[in-house]
Amino acid sequence: xxxxxxxxxxxxxxxxxxxxxxxxxxxxxxxxxxxxxxxxxxxxxxxxxxxxxxxxxxxxxxxxxxxxxxxxxxxxxxxxxxxxxxxxxxxxxxxxxxxxxxxxxxxxxxxxxxxxxxxxxxxxxxxxxxxxxxxxxxxxxxxxxxxxxxxxxxxxxxxxxxxxxxxxxxxxxxxxxxxxxxxxxxxxxxxxxxxxxxxxxxxxxxxxxxxxxxxxxxxxxxxxxxxxxxxxxxxxxxxxxxxxxxxxxxxxxxxxxxxxxxxxxxxxxxxxxxxxxxxxxxxxxxxxxxxxxxxxxxxxxxxxxxxxxxxxxxxxxxxxxxxxxxxxxxxxxxxxxxxxxxxxxxxxxxxxxxxxxxxxxxxxxxxxxxxxxxxxxxxxxxxxxxxxxxx
Ligand SMILES: [Zn+2]
Numbered sequence: 001x002x003x004x005x006x007x008x009x010x011x012x013x014x015x016x017x018x019x020x021x022x023x024x025x026x027x028x029x030x031x032x033x034x035x036x037x038x039x040x041x042x043x044x045x046x047x048x049x050x051x052x053x054x055x056x057x058x059x060x061x062x063x064x065x066x067x068x069x070x071x072x073x074x075x076x077x078x079x080x081x082x083x084x085x086x087x088x089x090x091x092x093x094x095x096x097x098x099x100x101x102x103x104x105x106x107x108x109x110x111x112x113x114x115x116x117x118x119x120x121x122x123x124x125x126x127x128x129x130x131x132x133x134x135x136x137x138x139x140x141x142x143x144x145x146x147x148x149x150x151x152x153x154x155x156x157x158x159x160x161x162x163x164x165x166x167x168x169x170x171x172x173x174x175x176x177x178x179x180x181x182x183x184x185x186x187x188x189x190x191x192x193x194x195x196x197x198x199x200x201x202x203x204x205x206x207x208x209x210x211x212x213x214x215x216x217x218x219x220x221x222x223x224x225x226x227x228x229x230x231x232x233x234x235x236x237x238x239x240x241x242x243x244x245x246x247x248x249x250x251x252x253x254x255x256x257x258x259x260x261x262x263x264x265x266x267x268x269x270x271x272x273x274x275x276x277x278x279x280x281x282x283x284x285x286x287x288x289x290x291x292x293x294x295x296x297x298x299x300x301x302x303x304x305x306x307x308x309x310x311x312x313x314x315x316x317x318x319x320x321x322x323x324x325x326x327x328x329x330x331x332x333x334x335x336x337x338x339x340x341x342x343x344x345x346x347x348x349x350x351x352x353x354x355x356x357x358x359x360x361x362x363x364x365x366x367x368x369x370x371x372x373x374x375x376x377x378x379x380x381x382x383x384x385x386x387x388x389x390x391x
Pocket of ligand 1: 100191259
């Protein structure tokens with residue numbers, strides 16, 4: 001079978017003879033006498049497209065043959081027209097070539113090997129077996145883009161075994177038989193079965209997005225070409241929103257957010273001080289009482305806990321504090337010095353669709369009930385405990 005994509009990766013339509021068509025799990029497996037469809041391999045995903053009017057769902061190489069899995073059968077012996085999804089293929093070519101340039105330059109400059117390569121739907125990842133710092137990565141990105149803009153022609157050759165012996169090239173595994181060498185002169189020489197752009201300029205742009213430690217080296221996320229443009233547009237859109245919301249210039253959004261966070265921290269600390277004063281006043285108001293039930297508006301679970309703590313300093317019985325609304329239910333914090341609230345909390349949670357718990361003498365949680373239902377429940381429970389009325 002002639003693998004047309006090996007000779008001409010720019011071929012988007014072709015004619016071929018259907019050799020066989022067999023039903024399979026996912027559809028119909030079709031063999032052709034020649035194809036422009038790239039099967040999954042070398043880290044590059046398979047092509048999509050149409051064949052004789054039916055959809056090509058997957059393409060895999062099996063025993064040296066390219067198997068096209070289609071959503072409908074084709075008649076063996078007939079001639080069909082094939083068309084590959086060029087937008088998808090060209091995007092994959094930009095990324096595959098971009099990956100070679102980055103890996104080749106990193107190999108030459110830092111002596112690291114590409115030990116993993118994955119082309120995802122959003123980003124591609126390259127795993128290198130050496131740790132690179134921020135400066136090295138910035139340099140690498142700069143060099144890769146310079147190489148792209150210099151627009152070097154890319155060559156694909158099948159060297160003889162003698163030529164291969166003296167050729168320096170990157171390869172993930174020991175190779176036998178016909179070896180396909182993809183050369184980016186001055187940047188990379190690598191054994192590869194994938195489809196590549198014909199000159200480096202077509203990669204357009206390489207943008208490294210993130211780096212994280214991975215095994216003994218690093219995992220780099222990157223995008224190339226059209227996807228890099230889309231990525232930048234998304235980031236710009238987000239920055240534009242921040243810029244508009246904070247009335248900050250686009251290159252000053254970081255400072256504006258920093259200022260906002262500082263203001264927020266100052267406000268939180270002011271709220272904390274005011275709450276402390278308020279809680280202390282409430283505790284004084286109820287000083288000397290036994291059981292206390294309080295509903296306070298707009299308290300966070302932490303504030304609720306501090307309010308309950310304050311009351312426990314001046315009251316001798318069970319202190320129950322609630323905050324929330326009739327629609328969303330109420331959060332609670334409840335304490336009793338030296339008491340054991342666990343059984344009580346369990347009963348309350350069951351009766352009022354609640355959840356929560358804690359230490360024997362202090363519990364926190366939430367209830368899906370109205371203020372009236374909560375108060376009624378507490379009154380009944382209080383009655384059975386033999387205490388005096390609620391305050
Ligand atoms: Zn490759």
